[in-house]
Amino acid sequence: MFRLCLLLVLISHALSSELCNPADKKALLQLKKDLNNPYLLASWNPATDCCDWYTVTCDPKTHRIVSLTILDSTARSNFSAQIPPSIANLPFLRSLEFHKLPNLTGPLQPAIARLTRLTFLRISWTNLSGPVPSFLAQLNSLTFLDLSFNNLSGTIPPSLSQLSGLAALHLDRNHLTGSIPESFGYFKSSPDLYLSHNNLSGQIPNSFINLNLTTIDLSRNKLEGDASMLFGSNKTVQIVDLSRNLLAFNVSKVVFPSSLTSLDLNHNKVYGSLPGGLTELNFQYLNVSYNRLCGQIPVGGKLQSFDVYSYFHNSCLCGSPLPACK
Template identity: 45%
Template sequence: METKQKISLILFLFVTITQAAELCHPIDKNALLQIKAQLGPKTDFFSSWQPDTDCCKTWINVGCDNVTNRLTILTIGQNNELSGQIPPIVGQLTALRQLAFNDMPGLIGPIPSSLSNLVNLEELTLARTNLSGQIPDFLGKLKKLTDLDLSENRFTGAIPASLSLITDLRQLNLYKNFLTGSIPDSFSSFKNLALQAYDNQLSGSIPKSLKRAGFSWIDISNNRFTGDASFLFGNKNLILIYLKNNEFSFDFSKVVFNSGLRGLDVSHNNIYGSLPKQLSQLPLEVFNVSFNQLCGQIPTGNWLNRFAADSFANNKCLCGGPLRACK
């Protein structure tokens, strides 16, 4: 065999073997290359995403399953040069378990409906971007989600009641948007949810059904809520509750706390009554009841003694402890 023929045969075999050894699924690879083309084909972020290389071996910010070789992790963000809308073709990455578009000021538009195809997602992060529109009902179809982060965007409208269909959800971040309405009544079905919805435009009263909900953490500060929120404190798993800067009004002396509560901030409301003695027995690391209508003597105890006067200031007639002595 002539030398040129031998070289051609060797090259053919090399290319064939190389192609056969590629792990990246063609559907996933095609989708990723289209994502690159739409968001920033010339940016350094996608420099490793080359069509002649294996996405499972050499591409950064992606991860593949060791058995099926389907794409399971995709993280895009922390980049000021990427811009555009979330490419709908993301919905073809049906094996994804973790998806993130975060820290991208150039990311705009709504959440595409194609994301409803990603039924294997366990973690979805769409945070610190300029995404807008309403939070879509179809996110409730992503039943395997445990973490949903939609914080620091430009979302408007109500919190979808359909999110309660995600029964294993443990972390829901909605803070720093422009959401309106209240917390859905259907959220009473959650068993162990950390809810952060502070810095929105939420308003009205909180549904009494949430007394049955299992919250591990709730922060709805800096909204426009009104009425009674005292029933929230009895959740047995609750360790942090932040209600500051709202218009809540209820008798604080009747509140019963979960014994494991570690953080409590109800400052800047219209809460009245006295401080329950139980507060002195709680392992509090954060505490603030300032700027309310509270009266009476501050309970003494190891825990409350740790907090300075500004945690109690600007109430109607609280006294004792770090404030002036009671008459």
């Protein structure tokens, strides 16, 4: 009898010493079921403390689930499911990531909008489809949003500019169409923008003159017209990739900021001559090939450290490293 009582006491103590919040544990087990019990979540054993489960992080003080990262570094998982509405039953999540899960399909669920504490949301390298939902603008604590390398389609919702604390927005490598929203020029935080490898068209909004970005990648779209509003002596942009678009503007009239270290304009319709001010910049990368540039490449700085492939296939550009001007 004594041994039985002792056993019951030990079991009771073991149960009471579990750190994981019961509601969070229940939510995780439901999520595992809704995701078709994938092998990736084999450690989610109801007999153990969920704060010790793989991919899960608990807050050290409150012991609520604050981070959930489900990924397959090999991208060979048989993980096959959609993101279920039950994800919303983890209200204290600050970080949520689904990464390299090629069999994760379907649209983004509106339930994600209930995770109002999220600061980090990454759903990338999946087969997620449907539109980029406007309800993401309700996650006003977000500082990082990554929906890259998916099968998202449709237009970019202008409401994303309401994310006032956003530091980076990744919508690259999807099938997005339409124009870049004018509202993106009014981001309060000037987030790094990655919109490359889509089917975006139209012009870069003039409102972008208001932004002071660090990185912007609009490459491999169908954008037209001017891009000079991205530059200026008062800007602090460091990396600009506008390659493989239909942009046409006079580069000789552009004032490039001293902060610029990487500039890629290849495969556009940019014309004019390269301004002498480029010699003062500490370029790590430069490519202006396949445009309509003319005149001599300015001598000095790092401009001659790049090979001919950074400059060739222009109308009448000349000078080192290209053949001498006649």
